[in-house]
Amino acid sequence: MKDSYKQKGLRKKLVLELFKKGIRNEKVLNAINIIPRHLFLHKDFENFAYIDKPFPIGEDQTISQPYTVAFQTEKLEIKSGDKILEIGSGSGYQTSILVSLNADVYSIERIYNLFKSSKKILSSINLMPKKIIWGDGYLGLVEEAPFDKILIAAACNEIPIRLLRQLKIGGKMIIPIGNQKKQIMNLITRISKNKIKKMELGNFLFVPMLKDKI
Ligand code: SAH
Numbered sequence: 001m002k003d004s005y006k007q008k009g010l011r012k013k014l015v016l017e018l019f020k021k022g023i024r025n026e027k028v029l030n031a032i033n034i035i036p037r038h039l040f041l042h043k044d045f046e047n048f049a050y051i052d053k054p055f056p057i058g059e060d061q062t063i064s065q066p067y068t069v070a071f072q073t074e075k076l077e078i079k080s081g082d083k084i085l086e087i088g089s090g091s092g093y094q095t096s097i098l099v100s101l102n103a104d105v106y107s108i109e110r111i112y113n114l115f116k117s118s119k120k121i122l123s124s125i126n127l128m129p130k131k132i133i134w135g136d137g138y139l140g141l142v143e144e145a146p147f148d149k150i151l152i153a154a155a156c157n158e159i160p161i162r163l164l165r166q167l168k169i170g171g172k173m174i175i176p177i178g179n180q181k182k183q184i185m186n187l188i189t190r191i192s193k194n195k196i197k198k199m200e201l202g203n204f205l206f207v208p209m210l211k212d213k214i
Contacts, residue, residue: 003036010050011037017052018070025074031097032070037063039121040091059111061207063091064153068204070097072174075187075201076149078103083144085166086129087137088153088209092118096127098151105129106144108137110210136214140166147171154209155183164190176206 015033023029038049040063048055054062072094078084080102089095089109095118098105107129109115115134122128133141137152138160145166150173152163159175167173167190176183185201 007036007038007050014050014052014066018067021052021067023067023070023074025070027078027101028070028074028097031073031100032066035093035096035100035127036125037066037093039125040093040096040118057091057114059114061090061111061114063093064206068206069094071185071201072151072153073097073101075174075185076151076172078149082148083146085141085144085147085150085163086153087140087151087163089118089132090114090153092122092132094151094153095129095132096122096125099127099129103149106141106147107132108135108141109133110136110214134214137209138162138211142166149173150175152176152209153206155180155206156209159186159188159196164188164196169193176204180208 011033015029038046041049052066054065057063078101082103084098084103084105086107089107095107112134119132140163146168148168148171150163150167152175155176169190171190173188175186177186178184183204185204187199189197191197
């Protein structure tokens with residue numbers, strides 16, 4: 001991987017910062033430690049890659065804050081071989097973390113240019129998901145359902161029912177629900193065909209899910 005000592009050092013600091021903020025899952029912290037986040041940003045902005053902040057990636061979108069990526073990943077309790085649907089590949093950074101945990105990842109991105117660029121980076125660092133698709137995340141991926149876990153990386157007004165239907169019984173979905181200004185992270189467990197359990201996990205800020213047709 002294209003990486004320098006300086007970047008490795010900055011990443012170690014970031015891992016420590018995430019630990020202090022409450023991330024405890026060793027596999028997740030290790031993934032943050034090994035994935036070169038700077039490659040997911042434009043070269044001019046590389047120096048911002050290991051600050052715990054979101055950052056613009058063009059098309060009015062942002063790469064998620066490392067804490068948020070670690071938090072969503074930790075709460076899903078990813079196991080090797082889990083089949084995961086990710087909505088909103090964005091830069092591809094979150095995707096790479098899930099792939100590095102040996103999950104079978106299916107990722108959907110709505111904006112063509114981001115779909116293209118994330119695919120290129122993921123392939124260059126050998127962390128390609130099973131599938132990365134240009135499409136509308138609200139539709140999910142019926143032909144690959146059911147999924148063990150669903151990770152939604154953009155804000156929704158409510159739980160998208162179509163996606164819930166694509167979750168295994170016993171499966172978990174992590175999703176920020178709210179309006180443009182404020183969202184609450186929800187961890188949903190599908191406990192039976194028609195029953196879910198909801199846990200609220202605090203405030204976060206995401207870009208909104210795009211609703212218009214492609
Ligand atoms: N986790 C990503 C960033 C996600 S930002 C990262 O680490 O880089 C949210 C992403 O969701 C954006 O790229 C946006 O284009 C995408 N998105 C918004 N609406 C969508 C939809 N309906 N379907 C799929 N992707 C969508």
